[in-house]
Amino acid sequence: xxxxxxxxxxxxxxxxxxxxxxxxxxxxxxxxxxxxxxxxxxxxxxxxxxxxxxxxxxxxxxxxxxxxxxxxxxxxxxxxxx
Amino acid sequence: xxxxxxxxxxxxxxxxxxxxxxxxxxxxxxxxxxxxxxxxxxxxxxxxxxxxxxxxxxxxxxxxxxxxxxxxxxxxxxxxxxxxxxxxxxxxxxxxxxxxxxxxxxxxxxxxxxxxxxxxxxxxxxxxxxxxxxxxxxxxxxx
Numbered sequence: 001x002x003x004x005x006x007x008x009x010x011x012x013x014x015x016x017x018x019x020x021x022x023x024x025x026x027x028x029x030x031x032x033x034x035x036x037x038x039x040x041x042x043x044x045x046x047x048x049x050x051x052x053x054x055x056x057x058x059x060x061x062x063x064x065x066x067x068x069x070x071x072x073x074x075x076x077x078x079x080x081x082x
Numbered sequence: 083x084x085x086x087x088x089x090x091x092x093x094x095x096x097x098x099x100x101x102x103x104x105x106x107x108x109x110x111x112x113x114x115x116x117x118x119x120x121x122x123x124x125x126x127x128x129x130x131x132x133x134x135x136x137x138x139x140x141x142x143x144x145x146x147x148x149x150x151x152x153x154x155x156x157x158x159x160x161x162x163x164x165x166x167x168x169x170x171x172x173x174x175x176x177x178x179x180x181x182x183x184x185x186x187x188x189x190x191x192x193x194x195x196x197x198x199x200x201x202x203x204x205x206x207x208x209x210x211x212x213x214x215x216x217x218x219x220x221x222x223x224x225x
């Protein structure tokens with residue numbers, strides 16, 4: 001089964017959670033580009049989001065992520081807690 | 083004096099009920115500590131020039147707790163004498179003037195707990211995946 005994808009505060013894309021089918025080894029940037037391919041309106045927030053994989057922050061760059069089935073990937077908009 | 087009786091603890095809670103300053107400060111009290119420092123974040127009635135009716139907080143809960151645990155770990159590295167740390171954050175609707183976050187830190191002397199509390203809230207705001215949505219009156223400045 002493909003890795004799960006978790007989407008928080010996704011008012012722009014109008015969805016919360018979807019499952020993506022991606023190669024097991026993929027960079028965060030490629031994962032983002034796949035997401036934008038499915039939801040082009042997301043492109044405008046690219047500079048404002050960070051990724052988290054298995055609940056750890058990951059830079060949206062060329063570092064290769066090794067994903068396992070069921071891994072949670074979150075696209076995190078600017079935070080405002082506290 | 084056997085200080086191993088009072089093992090340092092982190093108390094982390096995300097909850098939708100009203101936060102209690104008494105509860106949070108009592109969590110960190112220790113007979114070995116002469117100082118308890120507190121930060122209380124409360125909701126303001128204005129944001130970017132508009133009147134705010136209430137705030138609503140949501141969190142990526144599992145990761146928020148992980149990140150707060152990291153903050154506690156960092157506090158203990160920077161201020162080894164810190165005894166207990168409590169971080170309570172409210173989720174859901176928080177009415178104006180009520181607390182959205184309470185942080186309490188105890189230490190034998192005051193400097194460490196004061197500095198650690200400031201570090202906790204600053205780092206929480208920078209790294210913990212929690213968001214607020216403001217319910218605002220549109221097109222109305224402050225009266």
